[in-house]
């Protein structure tokens with residue numbers, strides 16, 4: 001069997017089209033132009049690329065994009081003061097502080113300073129709690145949300161009752177991913193570095209979401225034939241004899257593609273959906289703040 005390779009770029013393009021149409025409707029009917037503010041601290045090259053892409057895609061969807069670039073040594077209280085200004089700016093419906101932050105800044109303190117209504121990353125404890133309690137108004141983190149939308153497409157909406165294994169328990173991917181799959185009525189298991197006999201657990205799963213941070217950890221012989229495998233990993237590896245670093249996921253793609261029913265590539269799988277979901281969350285946040293219905297929920 002050779003797996004269907006899920007095209008994350010195409011899925012993201014479809015979602016961006018829907019977002020763009022919804023923005024046009026909001027502008028026409030309510031003079032409501034959703035606005036997204038992105039804060040970047042420092043000059044990490046990958047973060048700079050992600051922030052640039054967020055800005056471009058926000059503008060392309062007809063939304064207002066504000067970028068705030070702060071020096072790597074910015075004191076924490078200056079960053080908190082900026083978040084406070086953005087919380088009180090009526091043109092801003094969504095706020096995102098690009099992660100990771102430099103070591104001298106308390107990441108949790110900054111994320112908790114964002115108004116939960118504008119927290120389009122879904123990292124504020126209020127949104128974490130809303131997601132865990134099944135509140136439909138919860139802002140869900142963008143990467144797991146993108147994975148969920150791709151899984152819905154693969155299963156034609158029939159995720160109910162599927163055995164899902166999430167490998168990884170981070171606050172950004174693993175835990176919210178498990179909550180979103182639970183919301184879809186999957187039977188969810190969370191595995192992590194202390195899990196015993198991970199390959200055996202994996203072989204029982206209809207859905208595997210790999211967010212381990214360990215390059216190519218999930219092997220082909222761990223996968224149940226026909227299972228759907230979503231690879232969240234982004235690892236830059238320099239292979240012997242190659243000049244440029246290559247991007248690989250947490251899944252051994254060449255092996256898994258021979259066994260799975262469908263799988264995501266890296267690059268071009270989950271990554272592009274992350275930014276498309278950010279645009280979606282911003283539109284949803286703008287609608288909730290204005291008290292108008294949203295065509296994207």
Ligand SMILES: Nc1nc2c(c(=O)[nH]1)N[C@@H](CN(C=O)c1ccc(C(=O)N[C@@H](CCC(=O)O)C(=O)O)cc1)CN2
Pocket residue numbers: 046050096097098099100121142143234247266267268269270271272273274275
């Ligand atoms: N505040 C946040 N910070 C970070 C998040 C996040 O969701 N919120 N996620 C990541 C970075 N990220 C978005 O911010 C992101 C990562 C990867 C991609 C992507 O499209 N990746 C491409 C490969 C790109 C490359 O060559 O590097 C792919 O997988 O095809 C988009 C967004 C951490 N920080």
